[in-house]
Amino acid sequence: MLASGKYLDRTRKHGPMKLVGDVQGVPAPDFTLPSLDGRRVKLSDFRGKAVLLNFWATWCPPCKVEMPWFEDLQKQYADDGLVVLGVAMDDSEPATIAKFASDLGVNYQVLLGTDKVSDDYGDVQYLPTTFYIARDGTIVDKMTGLLDRKEIENAVKKTLNTTYKPASSPLNQADASVKEAVAAKATSAKDANR
Amino acid sequence: MRRVGVLSGTLLLLAGLVLAQGFGDKPPVEMAPVGNVQVKAGGSKNVSLDFRIGSEFHINSHTPKSPLLIPTVLKLNGPEQVTVADLKYPAGQDVSFPFSPDEKLSVYSGDFTVDAVVKTAANVPPGTYPVSGTLRFQACDHSACYPPRSIPVQFQVTVVK
Numbered sequence: 432m433l434a435s436g437k438y439l440d441r442t443r444k445h446g447p448m449k450l451v452g453d454v455q456g457v458p459a460p461d462f463t464l465p466s467l468d469g470r471r472v473k474l475s476d477f478r479g480k481a482v483l484l485n486f487w488a489t490w491c492p493p494c495k496v497e498m499p500w501f502e503d504l505q506k507q508y509a510d511d512g513l514v515v516l517g518v519a520m521d522d523s524e525p526a527t528i529a530k531f532a533s534d535l536g537v538n539y540q541v542l543l544g545t546d547k548v549s550d551d552y553g554d555v556q557y558l559p560t561t562f563y564i565a566r567d568g569t570i571v572d573k574m575t576g577l578l579d580r581k582e583i584e585n586a587v588k589k590t591l592n593t594t595y596k597p598a599s600s601p602l603n604q605a606d607a608s609v610k611e612a613v614a615a616k617a618t619s620a621k622d623a624n625r
Numbered sequence: 626m627r628r629v630g631v632l633s634g635t636l637l638l639l640a641g642l643v644l645a646q647g648f649g650d651k652p653p654v655e656m657a658p659v660g661n662v663q664v665k666a667g668g669s670k671n672v673s674l675d676f677r678i679g680s681e682f683h684i685n686s687h688t689p690k691s692p693l694l695i696p697t698v699l700k701l702n703g704p705e706q707v708t709v710a711d712l713k714y715p716a717g718q719d720v721s722f723p724f725s726p727d728e729k730l731s732v733y734s735g736d737f738t739v740d741a742v743v744k745t746a747a748n749v750p751p752g753t754y755p756v757s758g759t760l761r762f763q764a765c766d767h768s769a770c771y772p773p774r775s776i777p778v779q780f781q782v783t784v785v786k
Contacts, residue, residue: 488770488772489693490693490694490695490763490770490773491765491769491770492694492722492724492725492728492730492765492770493724493725493765493768493769493770494770495725496724496725520772523693527693531693556771556772557769557770557771558769558770558771558772559769575769576768576769577724577768577769
């Protein structure tokens with residue numbers, strides 16, 4: 432289990448080592464992905480909601496432990512503004528993914544992930560990985576590996592309670608990528624250390 | 626003493642980096658070198674391919690318990706003069722993990738060996754022939770999983786009269 436933090440990661444397509452991690456306070460990259468029921472789902476359409484964005488796969492046994500918890504949390508906190516989105520990083524057929532989710536009692540929206548979305552979110556390799564996104568589209572937390580339910584619920588509460596940032600905030604730029612923002616942070620940290 | 630402290634700190638930092646970046650460029654499975662496989666023209670020879678899995682990882686066996694889990698598969702391609710056949714995978718260990726204590730998964734951990742038979746036709750000229758391929762696997766640790774990955778598998782077959 433990894434807590435979020437700064438670490439070196441080699442992005443799959445871009446070759447050189449990049450500093451990623453520490454994505455708290457960074458705008459969540461927007462995306463449009465197909466859902467299992469054939470719709471196109473855009474992340475920024477959920478602006479105003481707190482989003483639990485969970486990357487998972489059918490070949491990932493720890494992922495299926497969390498998914499019923501996410502379903503319960505979605506029901507419990509829906510009225511407070513929580514939306515759960517699952518992103519399946521899977522080569523299986525959509526029908527197989529749908530059956531897998533259904534067998535776990537999942538009713539929240541499951542989207543079919545792409546390499547681009549994985550790259551945009553810092554090359555999501557370690558599953559499960561979950562991003563907690565505040566109502567203004569800012570990443571509140573990133574958690575990787577299976578956590579216990581209490582930690583997940585605490586992260587949900589923290590995300591729901593994260594203060595909405597004013598529109599003039601530089602962090603409120605929905606289409607800035609995590610990598611760009613993190614790179615800018617890394618540069619300023621480097622300068623500060625000189 | 627101070628140097629020991631600095632060294633310990635450096636090692637801890639490096640360990641933290643390795644942990645945090647997962648297995649990065651180093652795959653969780655490595656293949657042991659295979660000695661030269663010598664076989665008479667027209668004959669056959671058993672060859673054992675030894676693999677080592679990093680201590681914190683396990684991978685699915687060749688026969689996982691669910692069709693959704695990705696099996697470990699060795700694929701080998703020799704030149705037309707050499708045939709590699711009769712792959713024999715070890716049985717998986719049935720193990721429960723903390724993330725799913727009620728479910729047993731069929732996995733490999735530690736070291737495992739895949740046996741194969743190298744065969745040549747009687748008319749194959751003496752010489753050295755490379756065999757190459759891949760081992761595909763999908764690794765997890767105690768709390769998370771990595772996408773399927775392949776590592777190269779290579780050895781040489783020397784055909785003698």
